[in-house]
Amino acid sequence: MADAPPTDPKATASSDPPAEGGEDAGPSKKALKKAEAKAKKEAEKARKAAERAKADAAKAASGPAEDLAKDNYGKHNHTIKVESEKVSLKNIGDDHVDKTVKVRAWIQNARMQGAKMAFVELREERNWAIQGVVAANPEGTPVSKQMVKWIGALPLESFVLVEAKVAKPLEPVKSCRVADYELHISKCYLISPGPTVLGMGMAAANRPVASFEDEDPDGDTAVDEAKAGVEAMAVDGPPSASMSTHLNNPAMHKRAPVQQAIADIRFAVCNLFREYLHGENFVEFQPPCLIGASSEGGANVFSMKYFEKDAFLAQSPQFYKQFEIAGGRKRVYCIGPVFRAENSNTPRHMTEV
Secondary structure, X not given: OOOOOOOOHHHHOOOOOOOHHHOOOOOOHHHHHHHHHHHHHHHHHHXXXXXXXXXXXXXXXXXXXXOOOHHHEEEOOOOOOOOOEEOOHXXXXXXXXXXXXXXXXXXXXXXXXXXXXXXXXXXXOOOOEEEEEEEOXXXXXXXXXXXXXXXXXXXXXXXXXXXXXXXXXXOOOOOOOEEEXXXXXXXXXXXXXOOOOOOOOHHHHOOOOOOOOOOOOOHHHHHHHHHHOOOEEOOOOOEEOOHHHHHHOHHHHHHOHHHHHHHHHHHHHHHHHHHHHHHOOOEEOOOOXXXXXXXXXXXXXXXXXXXXXXXXXXXXXXXXHHHHHHOOOOOEEOOOOOEOOOOOOOOOOOOEO
């Protein structure tokens, strides 16, 4: 039998088994589609990023966008003229709707509603307040986004001059006394800015005095309290302030509607006295409040130095009434303060009446 021919080592070497289906293994069609979609998405993101970068570069090169409403807001000066009809908030009615008016008022509250709209509460005397709306126009005039941002950032209690169109709100504004109307502001000028931090807010100024313990504190304490705006928070109500805080913030104290109402009642009573006495043929006169000697014997007086002499706060106008009668007047009266240095706790003895 003949010997078998020698085998080729290369031919007899084992090889890898064939892939399933008889073909080499590779990525599936689903994987290829997924990779292709991902590549397209990345390319699109890169394209948009390049476009944004190009737009930002062009914007930076051209500078900030022009403010077309720059003449309709800012600090007030003598060259600014607003020709619209001046109205008082308490007199606004249906005949003013859709008319342009001007108002001078304090900013009682302000809030931004996005970047293109702001709401401001404008207050005149007492508690007469109205809601103002300032909204940016797409074309940038008469109100721009810069103008909205500027108005929304004004400090509270700033005094402003505004020009606006009177309109009816969709529903009554509960936070303002003028509830059935609102102002669509087209111009706003700052006459007097409010402080960055109020020493006493309107809510506290409108409440009764919380404490009399620090009525006469040392000077440094009073100044620090005024700067910090210390307000004692009531447990079951809005904030209230101490007597020291009221005394160190007299402007805010006087702006409070409650304090103005007290003064109004006081002077209304005085006017009633005057009307009655004038009807009875009395004549009013004004006695001095600073005198050189006590006007009533045996009573305590407040003394003070008047240049080089001793002077006293008047205890009573009686002496000067007698002067008036001796001068030929038959019936006289006066309305004014008198001072008695009597440390008494009874209701009929007060140091100032």
